[in-house]
Amino acid sequence: MILKNKIHLVLATLLFVMVSCKAQNISKTKKSAKLEHPSLILTKSGVEKIKANLGSVPLFDRTLATVQAEVDAEILNGIEVPIPKDFSGGYTHERHKKNFLIIQKAGVLYQILDDEKYAKYVKDMLFQYAKIYPTLPVHPQTRSYARGKLFWQCLNDSNWLVYTSQAYDCVYNYLTEKERNYLEKDLFRPFAKFISVDNPQFYNRVHNHSTWGNVAVGMIALVMDDSKLLETALHGLKKDNIDPNAKDNDGGFIKKKGQKVGFLANLEEPFSPDGYYTEGPYYQRYAMYPFLVFAEALQNVKPELKIFEYKNGVLLKSINTLLNLTDTEGNFFPLNDGQKGMSYFSRELVSAVDIGYYYGGNQTDLLSIAKDQGEVLLDDTGLAVAIGIRDGLETPFVKKSINLTDGKNGDEGGVAILRAPGSKEDLTLVMKYSAHGLSHGHFDKLSFSYYEGGHEVLQDYGMSRYVNIQQKGGGNYLKENTTWAKQTIAHNTVIQNETSHFKGDFETGSSYHSEKYLFDVSNPKVQVISATESNAYPGTTLHRTQAIIKQDGFENPYLLDIVKINSETENQYDLPFYYFGQIMSTNFKYNVPEVLKPLGSKNGYQHLWNTGEGKSDSGNAKLSWFNKERFYTVTSVVSNEDELIFTRIGAKDPDFNLRNDPGFMIRKKNTKDTYFVNLVESHGHYDPVVEIATNAFSSVKNLKIAYSDEAYVAIQIETNSNDNLFLFSLKDSSNTSKHQIKIDNKTYEWIGAYKLTEINK
Amino acid sequence: MILKNKIHLVLATLLFVMVSCKAQNISKTKKSAKLEHPSLILTKSGVEKIKANLGSVPLFDRTLATVQAEVDAEILNGIEVPIPKDFSGGYTHERHKKNFLIIQKAGVLYQILDDEKYAKYVKDMLFQYAKIYPTLPVHPQTRSYARGKLFWQCLNDSNWLVYTSQAYDCVYNYLTEKERNYLEKDLFRPFAKFISVDNPQFYNRVHNHSTWGNVAVGMIALVMDDSKLLETALHGLKKDNIDPNAKDNDGGFIKKKGQKVGFLANLEEPFSPDGYYTEGPYYQRYAMYPFLVFAEALQNVKPELKIFEYKNGVLLKSINTLLNLTDTEGNFFPLNDGQKGMSYFSRELVSAVDIGYYYGGNQTDLLSIAKDQGEVLLDDTGLAVAIGIRDGLETPFVKKSINLTDGKNGDEGGVAILRAPGSKEDLTLVMKYSAHGLSHGHFDKLSFSYYEGGHEVLQDYGMSRYVNIQQKGGGNYLKENTTWAKQTIAHNTVIQNETSHFKGDFETGSSYHSEKYLFDVSNPKVQVISATESNAYPGTTLHRTQAIIKQDGFENPYLLDIVKINSETENQYDLPFYYFGQIMSTNFKYNVPEVLKPLGSKNGYQHLWNTGEGKSDSGNAKLSWFNKERFYTVTSVVSNEDELIFTRIGAKDPDFNLRNDPGFMIRKKNTKDTYFVNLVESHGHYDPVVEIATNAFSSVKNLKIAYSDEAYVAIQIETNSNDNLFLFSLKDSSNTSKHQIKIDNKTYEWIGAYKLTEINK
Incomplete structure (x- = not known):
């Protein structure tokens, strides 16, 4: 080729x-x-200013000392x-x-x-x-x-x-x-x-x-x-x-x-007007260094190009976007091919933040990131940042709920991030309904990952690669990146007939993107992202709606997840959840096999061990687990026929390249139209030093689809203390339209696409 | 019963x-x-002193404020x-x-x-x-x-x-x-x-x-x-x-x-003269509160009992012992039944440290622990500690290599801890050759665990229990504690014929203990613990020698592990290593199965999935893995016939009670007398933010048994830069005896049980 x-x-x-x-x-x-020298990153006047400030700007001086020590050691080394x-x-x-x-x-x-x-x-x-x-x-x-x-x-x-x-x-x-x-x-x-x-x-x-x-x-x-x-x-x-x-x-x-x-x-x-880079944040980070350092050089040498104003100032905007694509610890969400652990502490982001501050109008919230980074560029931009920090100008960098369009013109789907403060840390949903993301894209339309602070509650696997670790395939992409990490089953989204979206075909996948249906975070207690995908499986439409809801009776905001599926044919649908940690309890019976077999033979299924199977006859399947001193529960609306499958990654992995992480999957067989409805709670705490478990149980007494037709769905969320309905219009996302449905002979009316309302009995 | x-x-x-x-x-x-009141923990004069100091002793005042806020909230609550x-x-x-x-x-x-x-x-x-x-x-x-x-x-x-x-x-x-x-x-x-x-x-x-x-x-x-x-x-x-x-x-x-x-x-x-509590540190911690609080009360009300002087002051000694039974983060080594994560930050240890300081002659190193704990008892002892800290009297609590005898009279084996500073953090070996430890004891003679800082390099599984987490068997011991955690195979020690030590029989196990052969840490570069066990398998003697060695050519001190086995009969011997993290490479070929089967049917083997098997024809089996940003390698002397088995915990676990941790096992079949010789390295670093792997490969070029007879063994450790012999006398541990053996026509002489010497070629 x-x-x-x-x-x-x-x-x-x-x-x-x-x-x-x-x-x-x-x-x-x-x-x-x-043309004088230096002129690209350092400039003659910049150097003079730096020299004049030496010894009086602590962060700059510290960085300089560190760099000097490092370079001196190398000079000694030869x-x-x-x-x-x-x-x-x-x-x-x-x-x-x-x-x-x-x-x-x-x-x-x-x-x-x-x-x-x-x-x-x-x-x-x-x-x-x-x-x-x-x-x-x-x-x-x-x-x-x-x-x-x-x-x-x-x-x-x-x-x-x-x-x-x-x-x-x-x-x-x-x-x-x-x-x-x-x-x-x-x-x-x-x-x-x-x-x-x-x-x-x-x-x-x-x-x-x-x-x-x-x-x-x-x-x-x-x-x-x-x-x-x-x-x-x-x-x-x-x-x-x-x-x-x-x-x-x-x-x-x-x-x-x-x-x-x-x-x-x-x-x-590759940049959308929102500054989202289609390959995803890991590669955006990688590309930011050349983008920005060259922009800085162009600005210094060829100011007439006005490079920072190019495409409505997308370069500067992208810095802010990239910072928003991190968890509370500064780690990038590993969308598409992304190595976990990469964060805004990388050298590329030190450049980005400093250059962004200097050329982007001195946004003081960038100073708090720079302060966290603890180092600056040794140039005009770094000096400006260090002076700003010295002078105490920094303000918190507040990551808000945000919708980032994908595509050159911002019309190729996107990535939505919903954030809500929890009792301990922020809960963050990352929902992906973007374009494919070039060669580093994954086949995971309408997938999501979920975070509490810096912890992954439900993970995106990221890539199967150990960057620069020679033992692992020369530090390059491992074959399991293709056979597992890119496959749909590796993500928390719907898989039809054990086949990846677009049959896992790059060319087909690159031709399509999901469509936003609704992004509304105007009410901090009910934040909603909703998107559709109708090309991943021809003849089948997926419509996923996810809401982070802060409601009485719950310690933390919870994630309500509704996937509506319409198909022309009968299919098998799988929806996996990749959690971390230890299973605490289920509300259903299951059996564990004597011998572990792979769940399937291809499209990533060959890498999953089937570690247990069960069914629930209560209308709900509830799985609670424990991780990082906290309890989590997913409650799902299920039928008696739905298969509840426990998995572990690692089958057919002859070089032990995969992480052996656990999963839980709901499987619906021989189904045309259906719903997956799930509610994910973070609750409680257990500290092994104190040995007291607080709020160790789910607050959800019952979860059900109280109403559904082509145009509406209503999810009923019952706790011990209250009973609520989440009403949703599936065909009209306008925030002014009026809607009305009748449930149990009671009429519910609302304006706009959704409403959360208490049922008064 | x-x-x-x-x-x-x-x-x-x-x-x-x-x-x-x-x-x-x-x-x-x-x-x-x-009799006046209060008189047990608080005393009338103590209260007066506390009142007189209120507002002037920061740590005491802070603790008081915290406690007051907590109690006030409860009073409000009713x-x-x-x-x-x-x-x-x-x-x-x-x-x-x-x-x-x-x-x-x-x-x-x-x-x-x-x-x-x-x-x-x-x-x-x-x-x-x-x-x-x-x-x-x-x-x-x-x-x-x-x-x-x-x-x-x-x-x-x-x-x-x-x-x-x-x-x-x-x-x-x-x-x-x-x-x-x-x-x-x-x-x-x-x-x-x-x-x-x-x-x-x-x-x-x-x-x-x-x-x-x-x-x-x-x-x-x-x-x-x-x-x-x-x-x-x-x-x-x-x-x-x-x-x-x-x-x-x-x-x-x-x-x-x-x-x-x-x-x-x-x-x-239960206390040995060294202050080691036979059940292990987790239960020692639990018992410390009643022991010490009652001792304090007795000292206040019945000073004539001189309770703190009882058994040569064992109570005060035991505080120091318990603090030494922690990793660098203060977490107790989970010997026997111990829940991981319990540490000297527990309330029992706050009491212990304060009481120990007050009644034990104001050891200033305890103040640094108390300062870490960040709280004190609200009594005379806590006040004294807080004053000491306020006055800056604390000195570092230095954990040294230490041997702790077990048994009432200190003659029932023990636990040895070898510590050596590494390039990043301390490396710590915990070797157990103690008595059984009452009902909470495990069948793990001559087992060990290995730490780097607060990380487990090779783990002791601890107990199978979620203390006070109701969902998991009412928070009590799970049946897997008996079927897995207590079994020998759950530990990094030798298992004969897939049967636990003492056939897993508590009464038999309680009648015996291992014997110390040598504990010598006089040379900080070669620290040695050696012990024997001849009752776990009648007719078989196990003699395990472990040394932490600081040697040129290695980034960190390494662990040399020599198990000599002598038996009257032919047996199968297994030696597992329970590591954490991701396999990086092996120097041998292995196959992974299409279907996972349990490794055995009983004695804990039923809980291990066999995830791969291989053999090595190079004389060495080398396994490298990656965990917590560091690389580790175990190099083992093996024969062509030795089976190299990869495992994962979790088979036959119908309630998902077990942690699914990985293991690596060396199996020798149909063997009477033999050796297991292993060298464990911690090396290198990989930070996903920088994406540079340093020193990612083992430094061991070849490991072999250069000499062995009934009385001596010599292990040759070859690196790219040097070639060393570890010479060891198996029958005479005196530090004055002279020894001599001939290897490759060269005579080696040494005094004392062991010597590390370079081979000059």
């Missing part, structure tokens, strides 16, 4: 070289005219530029990665501290790279669709150039013109050419990979003041001849026919 | 009533002579004394428990704050209890061998009286003589009689239950100044007619023939 049209490559190369040469001439002219050999996690990979991180810092230290040892370190390292680069073959590891030279993929080579460009900028004037010419000729220009012209399938895309590639070329173009090269960064290669059917290693398309490419296209397309 | 010799009970009752009446007369005489009905975790149980905890605090507040509302609250509650007690039947739950009245077991009734006696003491003078007579006649005396005379099988034992019973009677005896009753507390009932074969619910014997009973016997027998 990898492009190998040699003739075109040769032509493109020729063109590039010509453009490059011409650009060199132009830039030489311009350079002598005015420079190592090994011949590339390993995958991520391996020695040469990690060494080159460390090199570019350190060289960027050394450049900054040279500027701020005026100590030549740092400039010399940068120069020496650059020379070592320049020495090996011209004869360096393509990386020996063959797995990537776009192999790099220093690393196994061009992506990491691009990382290298993004950071190294900054170092070069910082020592530009320390070097002689001859030295610069040598570095540019033997290292930077061929490097930029390799990741662009030589790898158009990598460079000329809309993808986080290409963003890195474009920015790498753009950054070095800015340092070298090469406007033609910059043009290539902003708008991509003019020619690439990419096969419109070509795919990358993750199964994602390289490039659609006629698609715009380059940095601006990468800014335009 | 419960005693029901009615005639004897009647006689005993008669005797008790006579003694009681007589005592009442005596006490009346004595009372008018001098008194509830429900008719007993529930097991632990249930409403009536938890309410009565809360009552006794609150009433004790209210009594203290009355004394310190001179506010009558607290006295009235105590009085009103006592009156409500006095009103129901005379007609209260035995508790309706029938599970206990000694059912209480307020609670399902006499144990909890005794808890009640221990606390309530203190409250009574505090309001003694607030009550009229008539009120006191009423309370004593209708509540306290019949209460004391019920838990002693009416339940000798509970009261006349050596067991933590009886300790509580004895102390309950002793405390109320001290308040009522009833010396005869006090005598019953100190030395037990003179008559009980307990069947020497009778057992309690846990399968423990009630009383051996001729065994001494009462408080002093309970102090004498």
Whole structure:
């Protein structure tokens, strides 16, 4: 699938070289005219300001001391530029990665501290790279669709150039013109050419990979003041001849026919107007660094581009969006391929917050995040943040309930986050009804995850990968990412006939998105998200409504979850819940098998052990579990025929790549139209030091569908102290329409799509 | 099995009533002579001192404010004394428990704050209890061998009286003589009689239950100044007619023939001279409160008893011992039946530390524990501690490597703790070669657990019970405690022929203990514990030697584990390791089954799923895993025939009572004499925010038995940078003996039992 049209490559190369040469001439002219150094991230005036403030801005000084200690240790250690050999996690990979991180810092230290040892370190390292680069073959590891030279993929080579460009900028004037010419000729220009012209399938895309590639070329173009090269960064290669059917290693398309490419296209397309990045927060975080650092550089060198105002200021907006895509501890929700544990404490988010504060109008709530992060960028933006913190300007960053549209124009579904304060910590629902999310997307329409504070109550599995841990498939995606993590069954959503949404087909899935039906958080006691999906299973419509409700008789807000299914055919529907911890009790009988068998043979089912099965004849299935000192209960409306299945992940896992987490599943067989109705409670507490269990039991006495037709559904929630109805209009989400239904001869009327009302008996 | 010799009970009752009446007369005489109130925990002079210091001792003031807020809330809430009905975790149980905890605090507040509302609250509650007690039947739950009245077991009734006696003491003078007579006649005396005379099988034992019973009677005896009753507390009932074969619910014997009973016997027998309590730290913690609070009361009222000097001051020593039986976070090692998460932050340890400081010569290292605890007792001892902290007197509590003998005379094996500082946190080995530990003991001779900081690297399962969580078997021991947690296979030790030590028979197990061979921590770089067990499997001798070794070429100290087995017969030997987290890699091939089957059918094996099997032909089996951001590797010397088995707990668990933790097992079949040799490393780090894995691979290149005969073993530990021998004398542990062996024609000589030496090639 990898492009190998040699003739075109040769032509493109020729063109590039010509453009490059011409650009060199132009830039030489311009350079002598005015470009000063540093000018990208650090600026001459910025450096002066930093120097003037040294010793008086604690957070900046602390960061500087830490960075200095780190760089000094590396200088002592000596420079190592090994011949590339390993995958991520391996020695040469990690060494080159460390090199570019350190060289960027050394450049900054040279500027701020005026100590030549740092400039010399940068120069020496650059020379070592320049020495090996011209004869360096393509990386020996063959797995990537776009192999790099220093690393196994061009992506990491691009990382290298993004950071190294900054170092070069910082020592530009320390070097002689001859030295610069040598570095540019033997290292930077061929490097930029390799990741662009030589790898158009990598460079000329809309993808986080290409963003890195474009920015790498753009950054070095800015340092070298090469406007033609910059043009290539902003708008991509003019020619690439990419096969419109070509795919990358993750199964994602390289490039659609006629698609715009380059940095601006990468800014335009994957970001929705709300600043949601279609791949999900894990990759948004990854892409934020090149996006923002290049934006900062462009703002400094080419202010006339007004890059921060591009697409209604989407770059700055996306910072706020990304911060909202975290739990109370700052961990990103692992939507699509996301490694758990990644958080706003990452270096990319330190950049994002500092740049966002500086260029986004000094929002003081960002200062509280920066204070948490405990470090700042060593540039104008970081200085501004540190001064703001020193001066006590920070205000809390309040994460609210929010709906984030997906798609370039914000019309391809989205992700809704409902938050409500609980007795102990915030409860947070993340409901996903977005577009597919490019090659890192999962087949999980209308899925959700649920959090209490920083704990996962009902999890999104995230990805099956140990990033940069060599033992695990070279730190790359494991095959179980495809066979499990991407499959629908790995998510808390409906699976029809044991087949993933869109039959697990990337091309089909990429053509569709779910539709928002309602997002309404105007009443903090009843917050609602409702969305539909009618393409995942042709002939079947799924309509999921989730509400976080704060109600008397419950210690905490609870999650009410209503899935309405309409189908033209009889099917089997499964709805799993992936909880954590220990089962406390059920209200139904179940049997555990003598021997564990996989629940199915494909589409992810082959990875689930069936650890028990039961049925309930009470109309409700109730499962309580205990995790992190707290009790949780899911109460579900079920029929006598519904199968209640306990599972554990881990079957057919020959390399023990999967986490062996538990699940609970409700299965309805031979059904056309039906409902799944569930109520999830967090309740009580148990501390093993005190050994007292409080509120250890569910407050739900009975849950039932009190009414349903094509247009309405009413869910009755009975506790020991009260009895409530959640009335919902399924066909009209207007907040002014009037509705009326009759239940038990009593008429209920309401205005707007939903109402929670007490039943007075 | 419960005693029901009615005639004897009647006689005993008669005797008790006579003694009681007589005592009442005596006490009346004595009372008018001098006993003042309060006198047990608070004293008149102590209260004056406390009042004089109010407002000037921050930790004391804070604790007081917290307690006051708690009691005030309860007073507002109103008194509830429900008719007993529930097991632990249930409403009536938890309410009565809360009552006794609150009433004790209210009594203290009355004394310190001179506010009558607290006295009235105590009085009103006592009156409500006095009103129901005379007609209260035995508790309706029938599970206990000694059912209480307020609670399902006499144990909890005794808890009640221990606390309530203190409250009574505090309001003694607030009550009229008539009120006191009423309370004593209708509540306290019949209460004391019920838990002693009416339940000798509970009261006349050596067991933590009886300790509580004895102390309950002793405390109320001290308040009522009833010396005869006090005598019953100190030395037990003179008559009980307990069947020497009778057992309690846990399968423990009630009383051996001729065994001494009462408080002093309970102090004498279960504590070793080192202050180790034979049941283990979880129950030592539980027993510490009655032991120490009664000791404090005795010291105040009967100083002539010199209770703190009893058995060489074992009570005070035991506090230090118990603090040493915790990980770096203060959590107790869950030896025997112990619920994980119990720690020195429990209220019992707050008492213990404060009392230990006050009566034990003001050890300033206890202050640092008290400071961590963040609260103090509201009495003389707590005031002293709070003043010490206010004055900055605390010094660090340094937990050292320590050997704790078990058994009344310290000659019944023991528990060794080896600690060594690691690059990140302390590494701690807990090796158990003790006596059985009464009814809460596990069949796990020569087992161990291993910690890094507060993380379990290789776990002791602890008990199978959710204390006070009603849903789980009424909060009591689950049947899996017997079928799994107590079985040998649940522990990191050798199992022969899939049968637990002593065939899992309590009586046999209780007759034996392991023997220490060597404990030597004189060299901080090579700390050694070595012990033998020759009774667990008649005809087989196990000799386990474990060393924590700090050696060049390793990031952290490693654990070297050598088990030598000699047997008269051919057997199967299993050695499991219960780790946590995710498998990273192995150096051997294995297969995972299509269907999971239990590893065996009994003795705990029925609870283990066999999740994979392999063999190694390299002489070593190496398993690496990842947990809590760190890497771990166990490298084992194996033969081509050894079976390498992966397991997961959870088979045959119809109520999902077990934690589904993973394990790895080495199995040797048809073997008489053999060795298990293992090396456990903690290495490296991976932070998902930074996504860099450092030192992710084991440093062990090869591990082998370089020499072995009856008297010596030498283990060769080869890394990439060096090659070392651990030389060990198996028959002579003297530290002065000279040894000599020849390996590869080279002679090695050493003095003392062991030596670590580099091989110079």
